[in-house]
Amino acid sequence: MLIELSINPLGRGTHLSQDLAEILKIVDWSGLKYCLTPLGTCIEGEWDDVMALVKRCHEEARRRSMHVMTTVRIEDEAGATDKLNENIASVERAVGAIN
Amino acid sequence: MLIELSINPLGRGTHLSQDLAEILKIVDWSGLKYCLTPLGTCIEGEWDDVMALVKRCHEEARRRSMHVMTTVRIEDEAGATDKLNENIASVERAVGAIN
Amino acid sequence: MLIELSINPLGRGTHLSQDLAEILKIVDWSGLKYCLTPLGTCIEGEWDDVMALVKRCHEEARRRSMHVMTTVRIEDEAGATDKLNENIASVERAVGAIN
Amino acid sequence: MLIELSINPLGRGTHLSQDLAEILKIVDWSGLKYCLTPLGTCIEGEWDDVMALVKRCHEEARRRSMHVMTTVRIEDEAGATDKLNENIASVERAVGAIN
Numbered sequence: 001m002l003i004e005l006s007i008n009p010l011g012r013g014t015h016l017s018q019d020l021a022e023i024l025k026i027v028d029w030s031g032l033k034y035c036l037t038p039l040g041t042c043i044e045g046e047w048d049d050v051m052a053l054v055k056r057c058h059e060e061a062r063r064r065s066m067h068v069m070t071t072v073r074i075e076d077e078a079g080a081t082d083k084l085n086e087n088i089a090s091v092e093r094a095v096g097a098i099n
Numbered sequence: 100m101l102i103e104l105s106i107n108p109l110g111r112g113t114h115l116s117q118d119l120a121e122i123l124k125i126v127d128w129s130g131l132k133y134c135l136t137p138l139g140t141c142i143e144g145e146w147d148d149v150m151a152l153v154k155r156c157h158e159e160a161r162r163r164s165m166h167v168m169t170t171v172r173i174e175d176e177a178g179a180t181d182k183l184n185e186n187i188a189s190v191e192r193a194v195g196a197i198n
Numbered sequence: 199m200l201i202e203l204s205i206n207p208l209g210r211g212t213h214l215s216q217d218l219a220e221i222l223k224i225v226d227w228s229g230l231k232y233c234l235t236p237l238g239t240c241i242e243g244e245w246d247d248v249m250a251l252v253k254r255c256h257e258e259a260r261r262r263s264m265h266v267m268t269t270v271r272i273e274d275e276a277g278a279t280d281k282l283n284e285n286i287a288s289v290e291r292a293v294g295a296i297n
Numbered sequence: 298m299l300i301e302l303s304i305n306p307l308g309r310g311t312h313l314s315q316d317l318a319e320i321l322k323i324v325d326w327s328g329l330k331y332c333l334t335p336l337g338t339c340i341e342g343e344w345d346d347v348m349a350l351v352k353r354c355h356e357e358a359r360r361r362s363m364h365v366m367t368t369v370r371i372e373d374e375a376g377a378t379d380k381l382n383e384n385i386a387s388v389e390r391a392v393g394a395i396n
Contacts, residue, residue: 051150051154058146058173058175062175062177066176066178067175067177068174068175069172069175071171071173072170073169074167074168074171075166075168078161
């Protein structure tokens with residue numbers, strides 16, 4: 001499955017890139033496939049692996065803030081693989097077919 | 100912590116209440132505190148309990164659809180209890196103090 | 199249509215009920231039907247009316263914070279009315295039919 | 298400001314790339330800066346321009362489906378520009394500074 005993870009630690013000022021960098025290192029160490037987007041991090045893998053990683057990332061944010069808002073958007077499609085690349089590619093192919 | 104869970108099984112037509120009712124029964128059986136909202140279900144509990152329930156609900160949706168979109172919005176605040184009631188009550192108290 | 203609005207002003211500490219109360223007053227003054235949920239505010243109305251209200255609420259948050267994260271989840275179903283009540287009621291009826 | 302737009306038309310089967318391609322053409326014609334992500338489309342611009350585009354995209358989905366779920370996640374930071382690129386770049390710089 002594919003998720004997009006977005007973590008907002010409150011009470012940490014208005015610039016979050018230092019906190020988000022520490023969290024991104026945890027994603028990177030996990031070995032799961034991921035990509036950064038302008039508003040989150042997409043991660044692909046099996047439910048238990050991905051959600052264990054989400055928990056570690058959220059806990060890192062909670063070590064930094066007493067109050068954390070985390071959003072996980074999940075797309076789970078039977079038999080789909082490489083959705084990190086294929087979701088964008090399939091839309092681009094469909095656009096090409098229209099034009 | 101408090102979450103809001105929203106599950107959209109694709110390819111199931113435009114009326115989802117039957118699918119959502121089956122999922123809601125799983126929430127109800129869990130024993131965790133919850134409430135329905137117009138666009139989701141809020142559930143309160145410890146991370147592992149809540150996320151195990153989210154997985155069971157998502158899997159029920161996947162038995163019904165090959166392609167499921169699930170959103171989990173998490174609010175986790177140190178020491179907070181009864182956020183299902185207290186989040187609304189604290190805003191209403193603050194409104195009362197303004198007026 | 200029905201939306202759920204969730205506004206997070208950053209850099210305002212970890213307790214947001216005062217800011218959220220000021221925003222809720224704007225919702226209340228709008229005359230649109232709404233209800234508070236533990237993680238947001240659901241509002242029902244026509245697109246232009248609802249989105250004009252979302253803009254006013256977001257702008258109030260921006261007056262209070264230089265950096266605001268706002269999420270709008272929209273459900274738009276042809277011919278549906280009173281979704282603030284009917285969404286919950288239809289799931290509860292479906293649960294009743296199962297049991 | 299920066300948004301991420303995600304549109305789910307219900308009752309359209311489990312493969313949405315054709316519908317999403319038609320919507321993407323509307324984004325492309327708008328002239329606003331955007332990028333595709335695996336789970337949505339990020340768009341940058343002023344509130345009124347971006348939200349007018351969101352409305353046109355949502356209406357296209359509603360022409361194709363009687364029931365549409367649309368999510369708009371908004372990040373609005375005073376004085377920020379080129380957040381489509383800068384959000385990712387600032388996290389990557391912070392990761393580099395840690396290592």
